[in-house]
Amino acid sequence: MSYQIELRHLHYFKVVAEELHFRRAAERLFIAQPGLSRQIKQLEDYYGTPLFIRDKRNVALTEAGSYLQKEVDLLFNQLGTVKEHIEKITEGKITSLKLGFIGSAVQAILPQLLVELKKQQPLIDITLNELTNEVQLEMLSKKELDFGFVRIKETPIGMESLPILTEHFSLVVPKNRFPTKGKVNLQDFKQESFILFSKEYSNSYYELVMSIFEDHDFVPHVTLKTVNALSIFNLVSQGLGVAIVPSSLKKGYHTHVDFLELQHLPQRTTLSLVWNKQNRNPGIPLMLEIVNQFKNIKT
Known part of the structure; x- marks a missing residue:
């Protein structure tokens, strides 16, 4: 039957x-x-x-x-x-957007993008979730997020990505503990304990940071790992170790640490905007248009 x-x-x-x-x-x-x-x-x-x-x-x-x-x-x-979306349209709103982000996105570009998005579409609803790279990618695949701000080496199958910001790294050290001028030689820090973003933050990002140590012929003594930038800075300020982070993270945090620029290193990390190809949220083209406008202004 x-x-x-x-x-x-x-x-x-x-x-x-x-x-x-x-x-x-x-x-x-x-x-x-x-x-x-x-x-x-x-x-x-x-x-x-x-x-x-x-x-x-x-x-x-x-x-x-x-x-x-x-x-x-x-x-x-x-x-x-x-x-x-139908409820939002009924309320006179274009749509709603669910955005995932890692902490460094807040310091790099996300606030400016949100200001411009609200300026052009003041009635749009936006939900923000600070999440690790891996969680964002999983939620994007299920369309539980519309966009993710992540640091990844390769764009997963079924996703689209747009590079937002490529930057160098900085060494984070306790305030006034080390000279802040001149070229930094990481060999001078090989005996120090290191506090790093864990693999949960991003596996590819973790491997990129570890390649820095490989280039300097030593394996770091990693004593602590976390996915939270403020936690790293607070631990460093307490003298529990030093850290390597994206340089944009020196903005927006008021902590008792110094940032030593590592511009001479070849490694760079890229913050990318990622979305699901199959997501038909009408707010996605709008967000991409604003991101491209913003990038053109910045360049």
Whole structure:
């Protein structure tokens, strides 16, 4: 028997896949358990394959069920986005944008972009989330973010990227502890403890920083790692080590440290704007237009 699949079938499947328990799923959905089982059976008949493995004690997703769960999650996320955009249009707003960023983006360019965006579209809703690179990329793939400000070596498949700012590094040291003038020789710091952004901040960024030490023929004694710039500066100010960070981070923080420029090193780090190619948020072209305008002004 063939059935016409409706959105409710997928909604029921989504809840069962989350609960992996038909009784609990039925309670969440406020329907009888036999009725829920019939709906899932209709869905399985439609696709021609079991979606769940059932026995008296356990419920598990089949391989096909696991695939469908991912697709259904994306579908309902997109439906939620459509509803949100329609609500904004009804309110007279063009759309809403969810932006992810790493801490250095705030010091480099993000505030100026937001000022210009609000100037051109004052009714647009903007949500900001400070997140690590890896979390941003994951959320972008699920369309849970519209844009991410990240530091990555390569643009992931399915994404687009636009370089925003390329900069050199600085060595962060306790205030008045080391000479602040003249060319810095990292060999002079090989016995120091280092405090670095962890791989969770960005794996490719971490590898880039480690290549600096490789060029100077020593392995740093990394005693502490974090994803937060202010934490790094506070730890350095307490004499717990020195750090290497993007130079833009010397702006906006009032901490008891000195920044020693490393402009002579070949390594550079690039802050990029990344978005999902499949994201149809109407605010994306607007944001890209403003970013390009801003870049043209800066150049």
